[in-house]
Amino acid sequence: MKRRYIPYWLGFVVFFLTLSRAVQAQATGGKSQLTIAFDTTSKPIQFGVSQLEKALNKSSQGVRKVPISLDSKGRGILVSVQPAQSEVFIREEGYRISYQNNSLLITAVDAAGAMYGVLDVAEQIQMGKSWKTLTPKAVNPHFTVRALKVNLPWSSYRLGPAMDVHKDVCRDLAYWQRMLDQMAENRFNVLSLWNVHPFAYMVKPTNFPEANAFPPNEMADWKQFWTALFRMAKERGIEPYIVNWNIAVSPEFAKAYGVKERNDTSAVVKRYTREVVTQIINEYPDLAGIGITLADWMSNFSGTNASLPEMTPKDREDWIEETVVAGIKAANRPVKLLHRSVLSADPGEMRRVINNAHLPDTTLVEIKFNWSHGHSTPVLALTHDSHSGKRDDGYWNPMPSNYRIQWMIRNEDFFILRWGQPDFIRKHIAQNTAPYVNGYFVGSEGYIPAKDYSHVTSAHRTWAYAFEKQWLFYQLWGRLLYDPATPDAVFEASFASRYGLKSGKPMLEAFSAASQMPLRLASFYGSTWDYTLYSEGFLSPFSAGKGAQDTVSSFISINELIDHSTLDPTYLSIKEYVDQIVAKKKIPTGKMTPVALADLLDADSKTVLQRVQQLRSSASPTLACELADLEAWAYLSRYFADKLRAAVALQTYRLSQDKSQQQKAITYLNQCLDHWRKVSEITASHYHEVPYTEGYLSKENAFKDSQRFLWSNYQSQVERDIVLARE
CATH class of the missing domain: 3.30.379.10 (Chitobiase/beta-hexosaminidase domain 2-like)
Structure with a gap:
């Protein structure tokens, strides 16, 4: 029998393989x-x-x-x-x-x-x-479009410190990386970036070089920023869109070419818009889509500014067709189109333009659900595409073949306190899924989730950015838009993992109850555009045309609450309810009365405070911060509940002259004062005064007390309600 001879080099191979595995095992801790x-x-x-x-x-x-x-x-x-x-x-x-x-x-x-x-x-x-x-x-995903709306602080639609404070953060790619990471984890697949005129920050237009004043090195920095942002989005399965307001050019363009910044339909602006759209598509290969909004200044729809030319719906759509659509079709690759539905739109004219465009991808048509206050009722009570604000089903009836609807769930109601109500989102999706709907947009106009400028400096502030503090909001919306059947156990586990809890169930129960307060207020107190309601502050700086407007303060007074109509058609207003009670009429089945609503708010508050008490003893400082938000919502719920009861009693007194009803109203309003003091005490421990309408509203129509916000600022208005009831 021959003896096999093993080459000497094979021994070295075995030795190094063994050594490599040992080193690898050591590196992984065995x-x-x-x-x-x-x-x-x-x-x-x-x-x-x-x-x-x-x-x-x-x-x-x-x-x-x-x-x-x-x-x-x-x-x-x-x-x-x-x-x-x-x-x-x-x-x-x-x-x-x-x-x-x-x-x-x-x-x-x-x-x-x-x-x-x-x-x-x-x-x-x-x-x-x-x-x-x-x-x-x-x-499989329930919706194919799961989009975040994020406004940009440069060339911003809203003006003032609440926008300006974010400029540095929003130019930092580290912020966008964290934002995109959480979007991917939460199954969002569209990032829509909104400002008035983004193009001048993105390219030096070939035939209009004076459209911006950036020197070559600064233009290169902007180019690097957008390129990296769009690439990072694509790497996470997210489609980036830019969305602008029409008709607008940069201040530099207006000066250099002798045109107006807004609503200039001259040939030079039309040519510039068409060419710059094409150039941006060609220079940014990872940009997925371009959105266009037929903005306020495309028509003098309000009748308040005679300098604005009157554009018919056809004029507006012709402009879109000859600029944005033409620019898209002239580019060297296809992108998707987002056509917003707003006051100056018309479904018939919009269909004509989309049909004529023959774009290869389905066009997106975004419609504001209940205008600027989507966090209200899941019932579609009004949209933003007509002067009256009522529903216009012409966008989906007849069924479109080349576009689909996305509901825009705007949040102008809570910027500071944390929010999360999974059953509201599930119910919203269940009620508003239809063959013509393929998704949702979620986001704000008056708030950018970048720098957290409301929270005081503290050791327990472990988050870097505002959206990270509101992590539950984004997790709930993203995950449930992808799969509404996602169980509560997933969200409970997030709490348990984040805070080392044995169970996250009490936290989710507390948030679910606490987060009803702004939904209930926005359903009861009918509103329209952004500043007609700010639920977490109990403010209404502008009239929504649904009742008498207070002339003293942006705070919703007892008189305003009595006089105001509701948004949700199943809710009875104070006046409607009291009229029926005084007339001894039976309350229709299925109607939510103010008294029943107050009872629900009290039950919510009780649940929240019980869970907070249960969790407080073992809470870490950061968890304690979340618990403080929950407590604030609980006392806001009690405030709203007792104010509803006071309003019913006061209106009953005014109709019947029953003095006992007046005294009952005063008693409830004194309880409201106690609740508001508690809210002020809790929030002052974590938050400081922040800009709200400051820098945006004109001196002629602004309540000064809406410019900067903190709950304690409005105690005098809570006390004023007691005076109004006595008088």
């Missing part, structure tokens, strides 16, 4: 390594795997990442992008989790779906589950 095989060239999947790796490492599981190949075998996690399987239909951005040959398979038809599947597995591991025993499932 953990066994789990193989994750995936397309390592895909940025969205890379992002998802990075989150999965963190979750596994936290559970003491080492990770080995390898490129996927056709013959990948062995025990581990396999992330695969492939055509949909016939037995389980997976759409774009959907995914399937299953097991095969002792491996966990995450299957999708595109990179975004694979990323979401990996994030799902990471989340389940964070919740204490094992990757080996997950429940197989297939998930």
Whole structure:
């Protein structure tokens, strides 16, 4: 028998392999390594795997990442992008989790779906589950458009310190990276960036170089900023859009070419707009879409400014067709179009332009749900596309073939206190899903979630940016728009993980109850545009035309509450309710009375304070900050409840002259004063005065007490209600 001769060099190979494994084991703390095989060239999947790796490492599981190949075998996690399987239909951005040959398979038809599947597995591991025993499932997105609306502080639509304070933060790519990370984790897939005229900050127009005054080095900085921002979005499965107001040019353009900044329909402005749209599409290959809004200055619809030319709906749409649409079609690649529905729009004319455009992708048509106060009732009571603000179904009837509707859920109602109500969002989606609807936009006009300028400096302030403080708001909207069946357990686990709690259920219960207050107020106190209601402040700086407006303060007085009509058609106003009670009429079935609403608010408050008491003893300083917000909402709920009861009693007295009703109103209003003092005390421990309408409103029509906001500023108005009741 021949003796086999082993080459001497093979001994060195074995030695170095053994040494390498020993070093690797030492580097991972001796953990066994789990193989994750995936397309390592895909940025969205890379992002998802990075989150999965963190979750596994936290559970003491080492990770080995390898490129996927056709013959990948062995025990581990396999992330695969492939055509949909016939037995389980997976759409774009959907995914399937299953097991095969002792491996966990995450299957999708595109990179975004694979990323979401990996994030799902990471989340389940964070919740204490094992990757080996997950429940197989297939998930598809409920909506294809899940968008955030973020206003930019330069060339901003709203003016003043509340915008200016964000300029440095919004130029910092570190902010946008964190924002985009949370968007991907929460399944948002569209980032829409809004300002009056973005183009001058994006390019030096070829035929109009004086459109901006940036020197070459500064223009290069802007170009680098936008390029990096759009690329980061794309790498996370997010489509970036820019949205502007029409008709507008930069101040530099207006001066250089002798035109007006607003509403100048001259040939030079038309040519510039068309060409700059084309140039921006060509210079920014990762820009996914351009949005256009038929803004206030395209028509003198209010009849208050005779200098504005009157543009018919056809004129406005012709302008869009000859500038924005023409610019898109002249570009060297396609982008998507977002056509907003606002006061100056007309569904018939809009359909004509979209039909004539023959764009390859479905056009987005965004409609404000209940105008600027989408956080109200899930009933579509009014939109923003007619002078009356009433519903106009011409946008979806007949069913469009080349565009779909997205509901804009504006938030002009709470900028400071944290908010989160999952059942409201689920109910909203259930009631407003239709064949013509493919998504939602969520965001504010008067608030940018960038610098947190409301919270006092403190050691427990662990968040860098305002959206991180409001993490639950974004998690709820994003996750539920993707999958309304996402259980509360997911959100409860987020609380438990964030604060080291045994269970996050009490926190979610507390938030669900606390967050009803602004929804109930906005449903009861009918409003329209931004500054007609600010729910967390109990303010109405401008009239919505739904009742007598106070001439003393922006604070909603007892008289305003009595006189005002409701937004939700199932709610009875104070006057309607008292009229029926005095006339001894039966309250119609299905109607929400002010007294019943007050009882609900009290029940909410009780739930919140019970949960806060339960959690306070073991709360970390940052958790205590969240608990303080919950307490503030609880006492705002009590304030609103007792003010409703006071309003019913006072109106009853005014009709019947029953003095006991007047005294009852005064008693309730004294209780309101106690509640407001409590709100002021709680909020003063964490927040300082902030700009609200400052810098935006003119001297002629502004309440001075709305310019800067803090709850304690309005105690005198709470006391004034008592005087009004006595008089």
